[in-house]
Every structure is written in structure tokens, then in C-alpha cells.
Amino acid sequence: MRKRIVVIETSAVGARYTGLAIRQLGFEPLFVLGNLMHYHGDTRRQLLGFDGVTCANSRDAQAVCRALSGTPDIVAVTSLLDSRLAVAVRVAAMLGIRGPDPALVELGDKAAVARLLPEYSPQSVVVRDGSPLAPALAVLADVEQVLVKPCRGGSEVPGAVFLQQAEQDIAHYVAAQAPAVDAFLIQPYLPGRVLSVEGYVQDGTCHFLGFSLRKRIGRTEAANLFPGDRHLAEPVRAHIQRAISLLVRRAGVRDGYFHSEFMVDADHVWLLDANIGRIAGSAIAIQMACAFALDPVALFAHVVAVGCLASRSPLPLGEPEQTLSLCYGLAEPARLEHIELPPLWDLHHTQLCDAQAEIPAMGGNNRAWLGLVAGPLATVLAQIDGIVIVTGHGHCRPYYLAPGQSLRQWP
Known part of the structure; x- marks a missing residue:
């Protein structure tokens, strides 16, 4: 056996x-x-x-x-x-x-990451359920809006943005997450461009695979371009790679994939979530396989081998192709009947919801996703609108792009 x-x-x-x-x-x-x-x-x-x-x-x-x-x-x-x-x-x-890697335990704590990498971290204050908020908010007195998010965990408990003075609203948010979450990070809310760098650490050395660029509908992630390197200035790419290399060295990480999220504006590069120890979620991992002409199973085999078997084999890479993934849903809430893919279909597709499920509209959070699509950029653009979603209200096409957005422009 x-x-x-x-x-x-x-x-x-x-x-x-x-x-x-x-x-x-x-x-x-x-x-x-x-x-x-x-x-x-x-x-x-x-x-x-x-x-x-x-x-x-x-x-x-x-x-x-x-x-x-x-x-x-x-x-x-x-x-x-x-x-x-x-x-x-x-x-x-x-x-x-x-x-x-045992070093990943510390990096799962966003407050610890901020301490390890202060030069790339926004000012941060930790609060716990039941503790007074006023002292923490006083530290951020010159900030108009704050982001409050759990110190540990991923998107299962999303962060929330508040006016700095909204102490009672923040207290209600913190109390609502207890006891599942016991510590929260309060930071300035940073406007700017959210992106991520994909790669892996092997025997303490960072291997950078490329940058992912995002588009959202409200607070719902909807589109991801990989690799998006040519849309980023070289100094921005260099700062991000330096930040991850410093964090890996200071934390003593030896092995593991990463999907590290940053906020970039005209003057700064800020680390939002280190996400070291696992490959990207949603359909980004499938994009990465498509970009490098790899079977997704082979990519995940490398993820597992590096992540828990300390493999020293490199990921075989060629020149990457531009790929696109879409997390699609509905413009208006409805009950799902079924999803019909077109007869000529060459893309990776994952349906996330069951028939008869009540689906919220895109814009609130990622729980609005109906399905995930990934593949070469041109193929996704050519085939995505062939999907038919049948709901209790009738037939509709996937909703993945807000008015005014374009999948051909990634400024």
C-alpha cells in the first residue's frame, strides 16, 4: 500500500x-x-x-x-x-x-510580519476583543480611514474599512468575529493598486515566477492577469522582490511557495499580506501552470514536494505566456439553476456553487463567485461570454467586469 x-x-x-x-x-x-x-x-x-x-x-x-x-x-x-x-x-x-517549514508559523501572524519588515509595512496596532480601542486609534489619529483585519487567517474573515473616529463600529466588528478571531490588526487604509508576486522559496532562496495584476467589482476580486510584469515599472518590481527576500531571510524560511500581496502607489510599496507557505488560490495557480505550459498537476506536485518534502528540484520554466483568470458571478442576486459551457471550450473551469443555491451579487465579497475560469489571455477573452448561467430569473452571461473597466488595459 x-x-x-x-x-x-x-x-x-x-x-x-x-x-x-x-x-x-x-x-x-x-x-x-x-x-x-x-x-x-x-x-x-x-x-x-x-x-x-x-x-x-x-x-x-x-x-x-x-x-x-x-x-x-x-x-x-x-x-x-x-x-x-x-x-x-x-x-x-x-x-x-x-x-x-516551522518558520511559517510566525509569518502567519500579520503583526509579526509587520515587526519583521517595518520598512515595507504600514503603521500597525494590535487589538483584542474586549480591549479598549481608544489607545490604539490614538496612535493613528492623523489617519482618515483605517483597515481592521484579523492577525491570522485568510479571506474567510475579510477585513473592513472604517472612519478613524468610528470607534463603536470598529468595536462591533471585532466583537462579531469572536471567539473565532482573538487578535486584530489596525492599519491606515491605503488607496492604490493591489497586486501580488508569485514564487517559491527553496533552501532559503527566493525564486520569483511573476506578478499578478487584479481587477475588482467593489470588494469582489474578479480578474487576474499573469504575468503582469511588463505593466510594472522596474523599480516597483525590484522593491517587491527585495521586500520578500528580506522577509524570508529575517524569518529564517527555508521552503514553501508564496503569493504575497502588495499595495503600490506613486511613492510607496507596502506589503499587505505575506502569504508565505502556499501557492495562490482562486484560479491563479492554474494560470501559472498555463503561463509556463505546465500540466497543473505537475505544478501542484512541485508545490507539495517543496512545501512538505523539502524537495530541491527546480520548477521547469520556459518563457511565460500571458494568461487571464476570471472569477465570475451575477450582476443581481438570484437562485442558480445550472451553468452551461459553450460547445467549443478550451479553458479550465471550476463551478463553485450547487444548483438551487442563492447567489449574492458581485461586489460585496468573494462569496459571490459562481465559477472560476483560467487560460491563455486571448482564449479567455474569446470564450468567456459563451457561458450561459440559468437562474430563477432567466438566462444571463457571466458578470466579471465593472462598467468602465477593460481586460485589455492594466495600468
Whole structure:
């Protein structure tokens, strides 16, 4: 029987490719899931193709170990989620198996990242549920708006923007997230261009694969161009690469992929989220595979091998092709009946919602996503509008671009 690599939870796109990648590496995947029914659409269907165990609380390393009790031949554990990387590190230590780089635990704390990299971090104050806000807000007294976000975790608890004086509103937001979140970071709200740098750390050396450029509809991510390097000035690219190299060295990171988010304006480059230890989510990982003419399974095999097996093999790379991914949804809320792909379809597609689900309009957050599409830029532009979405209100096309936006211009 093949030895097993444990995967704690999964991203929407990562389920199939992570499972197949682990098999390509010569192991068998075993998914630890809090509840299979919390996954929807293609993601749940893909998970059904692999072995899994249920864990009532997959955020707790001891609970994960109990769920794995009696399972033979486990050699490693990993996760592609920010919120489970530290859990995977602790499970690996408790079971005496291989796992993610222990240095990633510290980098999962946004406040710790700000301390490690002050020259690229906006001024930050940490608050906890129940603690007085006035002293923290006094530190940011000259700021008009503030961003409040959990110190740990990913997009499952999105941050929120407030007027600096709105102490009561901020207190309500903090209290509403307890007890799931115990510490929050308050920073100045920074207007500017959000982008990310993709790559991996191997034996302490950063390998940069390219930059991702975003477009949003309100607060919903909707489009991503990769690689977007030619749309960025060389000094901006150099600053971002220097920031990640410094952070990796100061934190002592040896191995792991990264999808690090930055805010860029006319004068500054600010690190928003380090996201070191996992590859990009949504459909960006599939874009990266398409850009370098790789099978997505081969890319995810490299992610797993570097992330929990300390592989020293490089990712085979050629000259990248421009690719585009779209996270599409609906312009108005509706109940989903089904999604019809056109007869001539050459793109990667993941449906995220089940039939009869009530779908919110794009603009509020990423829970409005109906599906993810990725492929070469020209092919995506040519085929995306062939998708037909059937809802309780009738037929419509995917909504992925706000009025006034263009997928041919990435200033």
C-alpha cells in the first residue's frame, strides 16, 4: 500500500490537483475535512474521488491527530490554506512526520510580519476583543480611514474599512468575529493598486515566477492577469522582490511557495499580506501552470514536494505566456439553476456553487463567485461570454467586469 500525505482542508481549485499531484509523487492523499458538505460544486465532487477523514475542528492540531489515529503509513502533512498551515506544522511535530517549514508559523501572524519588515509595512496596532480601542486609534489619529483585519487567517474573515473616529463600529466588528478571531490588526487604509508576486522559496532562496495584476467589482476580486510584469515599472518590481527576500531571510524560511500581496502607489510599496507557505488560490495557480505550459498537476506536485518534502528540484520554466483568470458571478442576486459551457471550450473551469443555491451579487465579497475560469489571455477573452448561467430569473452571461473597466488595459 502507498504511503500517505495528509492534506488539511483545501482551496476551491486545489482539491483535484493536490490529490492527483500527491499520487504523481508516488503517495496517496488523505484529506482532513471539517465537513465535506461545507464544500460545494466541483470542489465537493472532486473531494469524493479521494480518501478523507472528518475532524470536528481542523483548526486544532490535537483534534486532527485524533482524527488520524489508527491511520497507517502517514509520512507527511500539508495544507494550501493560510488558516491551516500552522496546524499542519504542529501536526507534523506531534506525529513525528514531515510537514511545512516551522518558520511559517510566525509569518502567519500579520503583526509579526509587520515587526519583521517595518520598512515595507504600514503603521500597525494590535487589538483584542474586549480591549479598549481608544489607545490604539490614538496612535493613528492623523489617519482618515483605517483597515481592521484579523492577525491570522485568510479571506474567510475579510477585513473592513472604517472612519478613524468610528470607534463603536470598529468595536462591533471585532466583537462579531469572536471567539473565532482573538487578535486584530489596525492599519491606515491605503488607496492604490493591489497586486501580488508569485514564487517559491527553496533552501532559503527566493525564486520569483511573476506578478499578478487584479481587477475588482467593489470588494469582489474578479480578474487576474499573469504575468503582469511588463505593466510594472522596474523599480516597483525590484522593491517587491527585495521586500520578500528580506522577509524570508529575517524569518529564517527555508521552503514553501508564496503569493504575497502588495499595495503600490506613486511613492510607496507596502506589503499587505505575506502569504508565505502556499501557492495562490482562486484560479491563479492554474494560470501559472498555463503561463509556463505546465500540466497543473505537475505544478501542484512541485508545490507539495517543496512545501512538505523539502524537495530541491527546480520548477521547469520556459518563457511565460500571458494568461487571464476570471472569477465570475451575477450582476443581481438570484437562485442558480445550472451553468452551461459553450460547445467549443478550451479553458479550465471550476463551478463553485450547487444548483438551487442563492447567489449574492458581485461586489460585496468573494462569496459571490459562481465559477472560476483560467487560460491563455486571448482564449479567455474569446470564450468567456459563451457561458450561459440559468437562474430563477432567466438566462444571463457571466458578470466579471465593472462598467468602465477593460481586460485589455492594466495600468
